[in-house]
Amino acid sequence: MVRVMVVDDHPIWREGVARDLAERGLEVVATAPDGAAAVRIAPAVRPDVVLMDLQLPELSGAEATARIRADLPGTRVLVLSASTEHGDVLGAVRAGASGYLVKSAGHEELVAAVERTAAGHAVFSPGLAGLVLGEYRRLETTGPDAPALTPRETEVLRLVAKGLTARAIAARLTLSHRTVENHVQNSLRKLQLTNRVELTRYAIEQGLDADD
């Protein structure tokens, strides 16, 4: 059974989502009202998936995502947010979230996304694909060391952004379903990697122990 932790500062919403997930056969092992509590509780309950809001008191969703991913590499974070702040969404993805879903998504969509996240897949909405494409274009202008998408990855992300399903993309590009998934995941992984490289570089510059 997939073990889920729900992090949201709105009590009615938090309990509602927890109830919906439980009704559909997922195990809600904890809920947390803010980022700091989430970071504290997560190691005790070791969830498979953390359902994370972005605008949280104490510690932002992106911060909390980074810390939970550092503490528990086996735990995946799925962002569920009403936030339309593009920067927040990108921040969470760079911090290690493996997907993003808007709060207006239906129950079925939410449960499917949590299950996909637990299985190690990326949950990629067209909106997120647009943001990631834009982020790589922005990085392109920052220098030759910046991570870049391969032409194939760009092609796949563009089709995701245009609303094609993985199956339709595979058919159109004559790739296997699995290869399409890999391209999508690689595009996220490279962003997260640069984030880690930047953090390490920053830590070294500040004279801190990067492993802390």
Add this chain to the structure above:
Amino acid sequence: MTVDAVRARAHPDLIPLWRGLVVYRVVALVAAVVNLVRGIDGWARPALGVAVLAAMAVWTASSSWRYLRTGDPAAAVADLVLTALAAASTLLVDTPARIAGGGAVITTVWSAGPVLALAIALGWRGGLTGALVTIGVLFGVRQAVDTDLLFDAQLLLVAGLAVGLAADTMRRSTERLRAAVAREAATAERERLARDIHDGVLQVLALVRRRGGELSREELAHLAGEQEVALRRLITSTPEARPDGTVDLSSRLAGALPARASLAVPAEPVLLSAADADELVAVLREAAANAATHAGADAGLWVLVEDDDAGVTVSVRDDGGGIPEGRLDEAAAEGHLGVASSMRGRVAALGGTISLHTAPGEGTEWEIRLPRGGA
């Protein structure tokens, strides 16, 4: 605007007054030099006189530079003190007999500089204070109230008050103008919000109130969901133009597309001239309306906006039946210019290109490319 920002630059509307002051100061300096040179034989200490004049020239240059750059009241106060000292130096440079006989102070009309500076920087109160201090200094040098002093006093008071009042009026009218512009923008924004809320949310709420009992839970959820997306887009879209006249295409699109449409955009604003953005939005609205007609109002609609150095690319896709091969040519042959040719024409007028990807069962996909710095 912070206080620092105000200090860092002279009030833009007062710059003409500061320029006037600088011109006055330079001309007055020349008058003081002429005055010194003409009476050079009669001065008690001509060398000291030349030194004072040199100091006045240096101060004229440095204070002018500060006035034009910062409009700083502190510089005007320093100006008042230094000018008073320069005027007082007349007591050392000139002979008591000549001073008593009504000879000009060494600074001549240059003394009026700080009065005008204080008036511009601090308004009529500054001008009045500067004039009174300067009159006091002149009296201290002359040691007598004569016609000349009274005449100078009148001129200083009139100049200080008049320039001060002018500066106050200019400042006030700028504030008023700014407030009026802000009010107008706020009203326009409220009207825009009211219009959109009326068209969407209020209609749906009214419908739910009237027929709430008859609607199924799915229908209610669908209606609420659509309006949630529309409202969220409404509050995040900022259709106002930036100071350079460009607008963010993503925000414009968010406000213009139907709520069911998915909008994928970069995090950074996609800046286009307001005219280009409006035209592009109009083309996409046309594409969206066309998709609704042919693929059905509930069909999916996806819009992707991409921005790179070379230009902006907007893709719009529906998941309807697609357009059978040759249908567009057929339509054109039958004399229906139709949507495709209208969209092509509008994009071409923008200096861009448009391509169509469609096949039965694959939906319809338009890709519009607008080069930067194009037509």
